[in-house]
Amino acid sequence: MTKKTIILGIESSCDETAVAVIRDNGDKIPTILSNIVSSQFDIHKKFGGVVPELAARSHLEKIDLITNKALEESKIKLNEIDAVAATAGPGLIVCLTVGLNFGKAFALSLKKPFIAVNHLEGHALSPKLNSKLNYPYLLLLISGGHTQYLSVEGLGKYKRLGTTIDDALGEAYDKTAKLLGIDFPGGPKIEEFAKKGDFQKFKLPKPIIKKGGCNLSFAGLKTAILRIVKNIKTEQEKFDLAASFQKTIEEILYEKTKVAFQDFNKKKQNTNTFVVAGGVAANKGIRNKLIEVSEENNFKTIFPNINLCSDNAAMIAMAGLEKYKLKLFDNLDFQANPRWALDENAKFLKGAGVKL
Numbered sequence: 001m002t003k004k005t006i007i008l009g010i011e012s013s014c015d016e017t018a019v020a021v022i023r024d025n026g027d028k029i030p031t032i033l034s035n036i037v038s039s040q041f042d043i044h045k046k047f048g049g050v051v052p053e054l055a056a057r058s059h060l061e062k063i064d065l066i067t068n069k070a071l072e073e074s075k076i077k078l079n080e081i082d083a084v085a086a087t088a089g090p091g092l093i094v095c096l097t098v099g100l101n102f103g104k105a106f107a108l109s110l111k112k113p114f115i116a117v118n119h120l121e122g123h124a125l126s127p128k129l130n131s132k133l134n135y136p137y138l139l140l141l142i143s144g145g146h147t148q149y150l151s152v153e154g155l156g157k158y159k160r161l162g163t164t165i166d167d168a169l170g171e172a173y174d175k176t177a178k179l180l181g182i183d184f185p186g187g188p189k190i191e192e193f194a195k196k197g198d199f200q201k202f203k204l205p206k207p208i209i210k211k212g213g214c215n216l217s218f219a220g221l222k223t224a225i226l227r228i229v230k231n232i233k234t235e236q237e238k239f240d241l242a243a244s245f246q247k248t249i250e251e252i253l254y255e256k257t258k259v260a261f262q263d264f265n266k267k268k269q270n271t272n273t274f275v276v277a278g279g280v281a282a283n284k285g286i287r288n289k290l291i292e293v294s295e296e297n298n299f300k301t302i303f304p305n306i307n308l309c310s311d312n313a314a315m316i317a318m319a320g321l322e323k324y325k326l327k328l329f330d331n332l333d334f335q336a337n338p339r340w341a342l343d344e345n346a347k348f349l350k351g352a353g354v355k356l
């Protein structure tokens with residue numbers, strides 16, 4: 001029996017120090033042998049957001065420990081690892097550097113190939129750890145730093161169809177949570193608040209809903225919420241506002257996904273696979289709404305498992321495995337790239353004066 005490929009993945013682009021070991025299974029879904037994620041919520045909570053310097057210091061302190069844990073749990077021997085994959089961007093440069101350098105040194109010491117992974121490609125391929133997924137497909141990537149519709153045409157081949165022109169969706173959830181007095185990162189809590197509220201109590205705007213193709217905008221919601229929050233007196237009103245925000249987001253994604261389906265179909269890809277990935281893809285209301293719009297438009301929705309939506313290293317190892325199969329190895333002088341885009345030809349679409 002030939003040995004199955006084993007990849008060690010490392011992720012440190014933001015506030016999660018994560019290491020995972022996965023094993024290829026030929027035609028079947030790869031096996032996650034270990035997937036350790038250490039979050040830094042407690043460090044950044046009092047600042048209401050990630051402090052890069054503190055995040056990097058914590059990555060440095062923990063990366064050894066987390067790697068040992070991942071290796072121990074995987075029950076593999078060091079010499080069974082075929083390659084080391086580490087996130088090289090996008091993300092916070094001081095954080096990326098920790099995992100990237102650690103990964104390079106680890107690969108060098110094992111005398112095995114090193115593979116630099118785009119964090120967003122990790123999210124894009126994360127459903128391959130629980131579902132069969134072939135190229136091409138339409139991807140909606142919804143995370144704390146990015147919100148994009150992309151046509152995924154192969155490994156490393158992305159065409160952006162739409163993007164946010166201001167805040168990322170996860171950012172919009174976190175900012176709304178902050179305004180409601182919920183600790184960072186409040187995204188997941190909004191969903192809980194929303195279940196206890198009446199979405200009809202407050203009306204929120206849906207920026208660029210009827211224009212700009214499948215580009216998105218969320219900054220106007222934050223401004224509207226800021227105005228409403230000043231007059232809120234009861235806990236119930238907070239629940240109502242969270243419910244209204246959740247409902248508005250669902251409706252925006254419903255409308256914009258319809259446009260994205262049309263744009264994707266124009267590319268004559270002959271497929272109806274729609275992948276939704278990134279931290280916000282853990283939101284059940286959003287999942288249900290996207291399943292609804294997919295069914296209405298003859299698309300089949302594929303999500304990563306809930307525990308693989310937010311940042312983790314199994315998805316980095318998954319992207320590493322795909323690159324390993326094509327012998328796409330990197331040199332040890334590969335630089336961290338904090339702005340590494342999936343579609344490097346896509347136009348910059350952020351800030352005032354953007355023409356849609």
Ligand code: KG4
Pocket residue numbers: 014142143144145146169170171173174185186187188189191278279280281282283284309310311
């Ligand atoms: O993908 P991710 O872990 O990190 C980035 O690459 O940005 O995404 C984190 C984002 C945060 O903004 C977090 O609040 C949001 O995903 N998030 C959620 C939920 N779970 C995580 N937002 C809404 N509903 C959730 N259930």
Ligand code: ZN
Pocket residue numbers: 119123143144278279310311
């Ligand atoms: Zn992420």
